[in-house]
Amino acid sequence: MAILSKIRDRSMFLILIVGLALFAFVLDPSSIQNFFSASKVNSIGAVNGEEIDREEFARQVEAYRAQSGGRATQIQAVNTVWNTFIGEKIFKTQLEEAGIVVGEKDIWDAMVALPEIQNSPMFKNQANLFDEEKLKEYIANLKDEAEAGNPEAWYNWLNTEKSIKQNLERQAYTSLVTAGLGASLEEGKENYLFNNTSITGQFVYVPYVSIPDSIAEVTIGDIKKYVASNTKKYKPEATRSLEYVKFDIVPSLADDQAVKAVVESYINDREEYSNAAKATVKIAGLKNATNYEEFLNDNKSDLAIDNGYKYRSQVPSNISEAVFNAEIGDVIGAYKENGYYKISKLVEVLQLPDSVKSSHIIVPYAGSTRSTSLKTKEEAKKTADSIFNLVKNNKAKFIEVADEINSDGTKGKGGDIGWIRKDQAFSPGFDKDFADFIYKNRVGSIQVVETAFGFHIIKIEEQTKAEKAVKLATYARLIEASEETENNIFEQAETLAAAIAEGKSLEDVAAEKGYNLKSALNLKALDEEVPGLTSQRQIVTWAFNAERNVGDYKRFDIDVNGNRGYAVVYLSEKTSKDEVAISPEIIAEVRPLLMNEKKAELIQDKLSGSTLEEIAASGNTSVRNASSINLGSPIITGVGNEPAVVGAMSTIELEKISEMINGVKGIFFVKVTKRDLPVDIENYETFRNTIETGVKGRTYQLYQVLQETADIDDNRATFF
Secondary structure (H helix, E strand, C coil), X not given: CXXXXXXXXXXXXXXXXXXXXXHHHHCCXXXXXXXXXXXXXXXXXXXXXXXXXXXXXXXXXXXXXXXXXXXXXXXXXXXXXXXXXXXXXXXXXHXXXXXXXXXXXXXXXXXXXXXXXXXCHHHECCCCCECHHHHHHHHHHHHHHHXXXXXXXXXXXXXXXXXXXXXXXXXXXXXXXXXXXXXXXXXXXXXHHHHHCEEEEEEEEEEHHHCCCCCCCCCHHHHHHHHHCCCCCCCCCCEEEEEEEEEECCCCHHHHHHHHHHHHCCXXXXXXXXXXXXXXXXXXXXXXXXXXXXXXXXXXXXXXXXXXXXXXXXXXXXXXXXXXXXXXXXXXXXXXXXXXXXXXXXXXXXXXXXXXXXXXXXXXXXXXXXXXXXXXXXXXXXXXXXXXXXXXXXXXXXXXXXXXXXXXXXXXXXXXXXXXXXXXXXCCCCCHHHHXXXXXXXXXXEEEEEECCEEEEEEEEEECCCEEEEEEEXXXXXXXXXXXXXXXXXXXXXXXXXXXXXXCCHHHHHHHHCCCEEEEEEEECCCCEECCCEECHHHHHHHCCCCCCCCCEEXXXXXXXCEEEEEEEEEEEEECCCCCCCCHHHHHHHHHHHHHHHHHHHHHHHCCCCCHHHHHHHCCCCEEEEEEEXXXXXXXXXXXXXXHHHHHHCCCCCCCECCCEECCCEEEEEEEEEEECCCCCCCCHHHHHHHHHHHHHHHHHHHHHHHHHCCEEECHHHHC
């Protein structure tokens, strides 16, 4: 009793402990330390100080995944819903400051104007016109169902209304911003003159390629310094880099031979003890079997029966010669194909066309597939026979009757089914009796044929040229790793993990064992994919655990596109959210820029002189002429596109030598001798419109700018 009393006294404490344990089960363990912070537990993030409720966010994620039919992964859904919430919160502040209010009538008018609402049969009256009252009735019914305990459809409708409201608000805000953008006629005139002034001058050009790359070496330190000074372009974000060794669970040679032996044991008859018969019984092998579907099922074939016919080109190349030289009843194999060991029995050989064109008249009966007929089977057969006698020698009558009584897609086409390919005809989805008739009879044949759909009068119209085809009964077993092999592979992965635990280098052990060591660089907190391992969210979550440090490692069970295995993963590098990870993509982008800067400095050091001729001589090059250059098309003949150089030539003082200009392909010194202004025109409205259109066309950047300037706190990775 004393113990029970103590338990009762501490009941709230126990409940709290159990709650923490359950919370730890569904969240990253590092989240527990923030449990008592309500903002951390109940918020998935915040925009400009306004929090995003975690539970509401989770509901929206699940709703999105449900709408996608399961095609969206969890992280894809999380990212989509996050962007929706961010957009909503960002615009909310702007709308309040701008005084924009969207009322219920605005939402309703926009809703009833939607084509999917206007054209829906649900909301049309007897005159087939849209009826607002029917829409209102539909919404009221959704609300009633929600109150009765079925809220899903109602919630979807509310989300639709919310989406309409947000679109109206954003349209209004964008229109308001756009109205303030424009250009004057004077600006249009300046634009006309600026882009059409013809420039004549001279220049000295020294290409960057004149300096070897080895002299202008760029270090990782240089790149880091450049990136650190350009944080607007290269945004800081926490990253993790991994090294790993993957162990695939694949069959050993012994496993391969064991499966082959099992498959071969099913060729001939064998004796087995039967518990039911209390005696040894004889079991037919594939060679003596007659019911092949039953044989495959009884002996647990890993592939179902294939009733198709195959030309030589459709038979595996390693057995095609043997199959086409075999006699009916011969068994070929065991042979390997697509990860299986197989044995195949030659069941049938015949000449088959590749495609057949046919027509039919169908008489269904009650109980036949997709039939609504009330005819008995006997009545349908009698009707089909009488139609056959009427149309068998009369093509016009065949077409007439088919158009009159057919109820399928051939109605109105004279019963024409069109061309059916062999592989389609003998597939599981096509009727076997229909296929047998059109492929095993000649052109012009017409006959009553019973199928699962009823009685058909089938006529063969055309056939392609026939060639030899075979039908095979094939027994197959998947070549899988044995339990012993799986254990050996697991032991290899565990041994590698143990070696790291002992302080050995993953790189050294991998080299010693001949393992393929791979890297996954600069993973982000919400990544799902690990390069080389496909979708492995568990590994990314592990790497971003708050307690994880460089040098930590773990063995993971993985499944890569259906192939099971293990990965021993080592955390090789981590950056904080205030750092920029120097990725191969950043290196590839920045290195040429910095290299050209260094080359420009080296070129400048060796150039001297007060005239273009002296500068050209010091650089072992020549002075070049430039004419008819303008900013509308900043091309320098013999060099290429050089907007910075042409821009400088449009503004520098005439006859004055410029400072060194760093161009796209090299360094330049320029001197402008003449600028020819374009002729004046009466009206610059066209050029004003061009500027205005360009400015207003950039309103798509509005959300991007608002997002960049917003204070966004993102906790998604903590919960997902």
